[in-house]
Amino acid sequence: MNPTNSTTIQREGDHMIVNLGPSHPSTHGTLRIVMELEGEFVVKATPEIGYLHRGVEKLGENLSYHQFIPLTDRLNYCSSIMNNVGYTLAVEKLLGIQDPPRSQVIRVLVSELARIGDHIVCVGINAVDIGAFTAFLYLFKERETIYDLFEMAAGQRLHTSFTRIGGLMRDLPENFLPLLDQFLESMPRTIDEMEKLLTHNPIWYDRTKGVGKITPEDAIAWGYTGPCLRGAGVPQDLRKAQPYLGYDTYDFDIPIGTTGDVYDRYLVRTEEMRQSLRIVEQCVQKLKELGPGPVIVDDYKIALPPKEKVYTRMESLIHHFKLVMHGMDTPVGEVYSATEAANGELGYYIVSDGGKSPYRIHVRPPCYPIFNSFDEQVKGTLIADAIAVLGAMNIIAGELDR
Amino acid sequence: MILERIEALLPDAILDRHDFRGDLTIVVDGGRLLEVIDLIFTEGFQMLLDITAVDFLDRDPRFDVVYHLLNLTNQDRLRIKVRVNDGEAVPSLTSRFKCADWSESEVHDMFGLRFEGHPDLKRLLMWKDFPGHPLRKDFPMDGGDIFCDDTGASYAGDATSLQG
Amino acid sequence: MAELTIDDAVLPTRLDAVINWGRKNSLWPLPYGTACCAIEFMSMMSSKYDFSRFGAEALRFSPRQSDLLLVLGTITNKQAPVLRQIYAQMAEPKWVMSVGVCASSGGMYRTYATLQGIDRVVPVDVYVPGCPPRPETIIYGAMKLQEKITTEALKARKEHIQAFYDSFDRQKSLEAAKGLTPHQAVREMLLEAGEAGAQRIW
Numbered sequence: 001m002n003p004t005n006s007t008t009i010q011r012e013g014d015h016m017i018v019n020l021g022p023s024h025p026s027t028h029g030t031l032r033i034v035m036e037l038e039g040e041f042v043v044k045a046t047p048e049i050g051y052l053h054r055g056v057e058k059l060g061e062n063l064s065y066h067q068f069i070p071l072t073d074r075l076n077y078c079s080s081i082m083n084n085v086g087y088t089l090a091v092e093k094l095l096g097i098q099d100p101p102r103s104q105v106i107r108v109l110v111s112e113l114a115r116i117g118d119h120i121v122c123v124g125i126n127a128v129d130i131g132a133f134t135a136f137l138y139l140f141k142e143r144e145t146i147y148d149l150f151e152m153a154a155g156q157r158l159h160t161s162f163t164r165i166g167g168l169m170r171d172l173p174e175n176f177l178p179l180l181d182q183f184l185e186s187m188p189r190t191i192d193e194m195e196k197l198l199t200h201n202p203i204w205y206d207r208t209k210g211v212g213k214i215t216p217e218d219a220i221a222w223g224y225t226g227p228c229l230r231g232a233g234v235p236q237d238l239r240k241a242q243p244y245l246g247y248d249t250y251d252f253d254i255p256i257g258t259t260g261d262v263y264d265r266y267l268v269r270t271e272e273m274r275q276s277l278r279i280v281e282q283c284v285q286k287l288k289e290l291g292p293g294p295v296i297v298d299d300y301k302i303a304l305p306p307k308e309k310v311y312t313r314m315e316s317l318i319h320h321f322k323l324v325m326h327g328m329d330t331p332v333g334e335v336y337s338a339t340e341a342a343n344g345e346l347g348y349y350i351v352s353d354g355g356k357s358p359y360r361i362h363v364r365p366p367c368y369p370i371f372n373s374f375d376e377q378v379k380g381t382l383i384a385d386a387i388a389v390l391g392a393m394n395i396i397a398g399e400l401d402r
Numbered sequence: 403m404i405l406e407r408i409e410a411l412l413p414d415a416i417l418d419r420h421d422f423r424g425d426l427t428i429v430v431d432g433g434r435l436l437e438v439i440d441l442i443f444t445e446g447f448q449m450l451l452d453i454t455a456v457d458f459l460d461r462d463p464r465f466d467v468v469y470h471l472l473n474l475t476n477q478d479r480l481r482i483k484v485r486v487n488d489g490e491a492v493p494s495l496t497s498r499f500k501c502a503d504w505s506e507s508e509v510h511d512m513f514g515l516r517f518e519g520h521p522d523l524k525r526l527l528m529w530k531d532f533p534g535h536p537l538r539k540d541f542p543m544d545g546g547d548i549f550c551d552d553t554g555a556s557y558a559g560d561a562t563s564l565q566g
Numbered sequence: 567m568a569e570l571t572i573d574d575a576v577l578p579t580r581l582d583a584v585i586n587w588g589r590k591n592s593l594w595p596l597p598y599g600t601a602c603c604a605i606e607f608m609s610m611m612s613s614k615y616d617f618s619r620f621g622a623e624a625l626r627f628s629p630r631q632s633d634l635l636l637v638l639g640t641i642t643n644k645q646a647p648v649l650r651q652i653y654a655q656m657a658e659p660k661w662v663m664s665v666g667v668c669a670s671s672g673g674m675y676r677t678y679a680t681l682q683g684i685d686r687v688v689p690v691d692v693y694v695p696g697c698p699p700r701p702e703t704i705i706y707g708a709m710k711l712q713e714k715i716t717t718e719a720l721k722a723r724k725e726h727i728q729a730f731y732d733s734f735d736r737q738k739s740l741e742a743a744k745g746l747t748p749h750q751a752v753r754e755m756l757l758e759a760g761e762a763g764a765q766r767i768w
Contacts, residue, residue, distance in 0.1 A: 022648050023598050024627065030600045030645060050527035051645050052600055054668075055543075055677030057512075058536055062543055070674070077602035077698075093423055121605070140612035147609070158602060158698055220449055220474065223501030234474070241477045333422040336470055336481065338451075347470065351456050360537075364452040364470070369501040376500075398601050401527055528679070529644045529749050536678050543677055 014038060018383070022051045030397050033374070033386075040382050045375045053401040060361035064327040065091050065165060068361065073159035075363060075399040079118035079342045081110045081150065083399075084163040089244060090337035090348035091165045094330060095302065102287070103167040103295040104245045109283035110153065110162060111245075112276040116187070117146045118342030118394075119227075119269040126266070126391030127198060130207050130384070135197045142190045145183045152176050165328070166303045167296025177284065184281060191273055198266070205263065212377050212389035214260035222376075223369030226344025227268045228393065232260030238340035250279050262392040302328055327356025336364075343367050343394050365399035404473075404480060407445055412437055417485075427481040435484055436493050443498060447471040447480055450495065453505035455513045459539040463487040465515060469495075486515060494520040512537040582720050589633075589659065590715040593622040593708075596632035598652065601639030603666040603698040610701035620708055629655040634711070635688075639698075640668035641681045647737075647748030653688045654734045659723050661715070663707055665694045673697060686766050687752065689730055733768040 021032035030051035036044040056075070060068050072087040073080035085107050092098065099107070120143045124136035147157040152173050154160035162169055198204045214224070219232040229236055237254045239247040255271035257264030296303045300319035309316035330352045338347040344366030351360040370393050378386040405428065408415060415438050418429035430438050449472040456466040463485040471480045486492055494517040495502040506517045507526040514535035517523055525532065534541050597607055610617050611625070626632040629652045641649055653662065664684055667673035670693045672682035684690060691714060694707035733755070740751040755767040 022645060023596075023629075023652055050525075050529070051642060051648075052640060053527040053642055053644065053679050054640050054675040055536060055679040056675075058541075058543055059675065059677055074602055077605055096423065121608075125608075137613050140609065141614065144609065144612075144614045157700065158606060218500075221500045223450060223499070225451075236474060334427070334481075335423050335425055336479070345451065347452060349452070349454060349468070349470070360456045362452075362454045364454075368504065372501055372504040529747075531747055531750060541678070 015043060031371075031395065031400065033390075035383065035386070037383060040384070042378045042381055042383055042386055045378050045386065047371060047374050049371070049397075050401050052397040056402045057361055057363065060358055062357060064356045065330070065358065066323075066327070068358070069163065069165075070159065070161045072363075073161055075365065075402065076118070076341065076343065076346070076396045077158060077398050078121045078396060079114035080158060081114040081154075081160045081162050082118075082339065082341045083346065084161060085111050085245075086337070086339040086341060086346045087348055088163040088165050089339060090335060090350055093337045094333065094335045094350055094352055095165070095328070096331070097166055097297060097299070097302065099167040099297060100294045101246075102171070102290050102293040105283050105286045105290065106168055106172060106295065107163065108245050108247065108250070109280055109287075110150070110160075112279045112283070113146050113149060115276050115342045116273050117143050119273050120146075122342075122391070122394040123194070123198075123266060123269055126262070126388070126394075127204070129391045130204075130388050132198065132201070132204060135194050138190055138193050138197070142183070142187050145179070145186070149176060149179055149183065152179065164296055164303060166299065167294070171292075171295045172287075177287075180280070180284065184277060184284075187277060188274070191270060195270065199270070207384075208262035208266060208388055208392075210259070211262045211381065211385045212260070212265075212392060214373075214377065216260075218373075218376075219260060222373040224344070224373075225366050225370075226340070226342070227265050227272065228260070228370055229344065230254065231257035231265040231268045233258050238338060238345060242338070244339060250282050252276075252279050262388050265392045330354055330356075338364070341366055343396065343399075344370070346399075363399065363402055365396075365402065367393060367395050367400055371395050371400060404442060404445055404447070404478065408438060408441060411441055425481055426479065427483060429483045429485065432484045432486055432490070432492055435482070436495075436498075438482065439495060439498055442471065442480065446473040446475050447478070449474055450499040450501055450505075453495070453502060453509055455509045455515060455537075457513060457537065457539045463490070465513060467492050467509065467515065488514070489516075491516040491518040493518050496520055511535070514538065582718075583716075585720060586715050586718065590712040591621040593620075593634045593661075593711075594624050594626050594632040595622055595634040595636050596626055596629055596652070596656065597636045597638055598649070599636075599638040600641065600645070601666075601668065603638035603669070606698045606701055607636070607638050607665070607704065610704050615701040615705065617705065617708070620705070620712070622708060629653075630657060633657050633660045635660065635662045636665055637662065637669045637684055638665045640666075640673070640675060641684050642679050643681050643749070643753075644679070646681050646687050647752050649684060650687050650734060650737070650752070651748075653730065658727060659720075660727060661691045661711060662688055663692045663694060663704075663711060664690045665704055665707065666699055667695060667697045670695065686756065687768070689726060689768055730768040 016037045018035045018037055020035055022030040032048040034046045035042055056071050069084060072083040075083050120139040124139045127135045150160050151157045153176060154162040214232050216232050216234045219229050233256055235254050235256050240254055252275045255268050257268050304323055305316040305319050310320045332352060332354045334351045336347055336349045338345045346366055347364030349362040350358050353359040377389050415430050415434045416428050417431055420427050451470040451472055454468050458464060465486050467484045467486060469482040484492055492515060494506055504526060506520050507524055509515055510523050511525045511527050512535055599607055609615060635653055635656060664670045669684050672680050692707050692711045694704055696703050737751045737755060740746055740754060759767045
């Protein structure tokens, strides 16, 4: 029975209101969906967001450009390093500078690792939500290795704050690449194992195939980006379309789906993990070719001078003091800079009045417009399918509400 | 290219323009926004990425409503700005772009701007009876709110002054 | 066969000790995951860190079936009444662990939107610092909670929870009497508490 075209929908009193969230195992952070049900079919789903609105944009107006970097970690906390990269690229665009080549390669490397980590959470939790726990345990073993790598590089597992304006906090440590090699060896096996558990699993197939379909036109009208848009068959990926950080010099493919349903999104994410591994391998190669070099710009009006200089040279000490106390000098103007984050286009819009903190900073989170379409996506489907759709959208409340 | 098209077909629609760091920006009159949007939609800018606003406290008109659009075919980006004063309405884009729904609600919530023709303009991020509009420049960062205050009593007086 | 003496059959102990021993080894957590800390919590539950070693692997997502509220992540003012509701619904006896600096004190978000510490609205037993705390840290927090349970008196726990129920009743009566929304009622109670020099409403 399809309630959308049946007459029973007219009857009042037959509908049941189910309140999903703000504390619900499948809501991925805190959000609330008020579902109007007829039997098991969804008649109307009204999402209510803002339960994790922490006032990041307002806070950004009162912090210096450097101080905002840790806040970007906490936007999409499944792949924090990509948020760092996106934000610093936006500020660098405002300043009109570019980071050194070695820093660019490392940024690509850690971004792709973060993309794998993000897809692991998305696919793993999507599977858990619809009843398959095993894939989650397999995948999280690898995610722990990614955490270890990040911890080596930045000193923190989750909230890395690895990038700085004009480069990176520091170069990769010595023992980073050996562990990365191990990861590159074991991760493809884990993806294979995951595919064995899910891709041809009839239950997974039945639960996801044809659920949450969307046409390319609708996806564009809703402002979809990332795996959800590519799952619908639009080959839009900023890494190819508007290359940044030298992505045009890497060899990788953009997987696209056909129907945009949950199964296609899952396949797209799986393939993206493999493609990211390819990019990481090329990054390792590039790092070897580049050899040692600076990872942050040599301009002490933007980046802090090295500590040994601060302690020994007057001028560096003054630069250090000026940068910490007064911040950078920025040109007056406004920029919008977008990167391809794991969820889609992550944009930073910065308005500068020349002061030490942004006059206005706005984040364009990829899952915000995607979640807006939730009602249309689940109308007329079973309530259990709504959970599958929610999982495949990969809603991260931190960036959704900011 | 897109600028020439707009200028040829809708003369005087563009009030101001600039090109900082390659970000093409045009300022259009609020009354002609829908015409401009219709035109650039047929020219290929079919993806509305984002709607936000900026509060210039001492300027007249006080607010900039900022639209970011993307042309998927040739990957051009365009920023459109509309200047409005407090209390003035901006035409809603919900009839053209589905994703304008929440974005406009968010601007309404955070800046207190009205969008003419929006089907369901509501508080989106803050709760219904929240006083004030947080991203306005005259809104204090801690909200003057008791939740945020360490001493408690000192805020009791001005907590209500944020209304309106 | 030797006759069974009373010493073999009876283990002399205090009622508090034996009940607390049972309580501390069978915690049923409700993960109220809101933000980043919930991701670390996932790590804690999964293969590498394995929280089940502490007798607390039976996650229940319904407050009615759990007795340990794990608050994982930022609690905003919008969520404050929700959190109170959830705590009120939980089975007794109940404990609260505030995981991460956001839940403990508001953390880096000193803004209009963020609740500056959940202890303003619900009683907290263990605070776990870190942004986010590592899985080991959360596990250490859980062990500290077990220690606390071992030594506490049953009566004290009961009174502790009763103090919250009283404030919850007051919130409900405020809502009914003045026609306030839960947000307004909590805000009003915080204002009153602030005037009296207190930091909390329970």
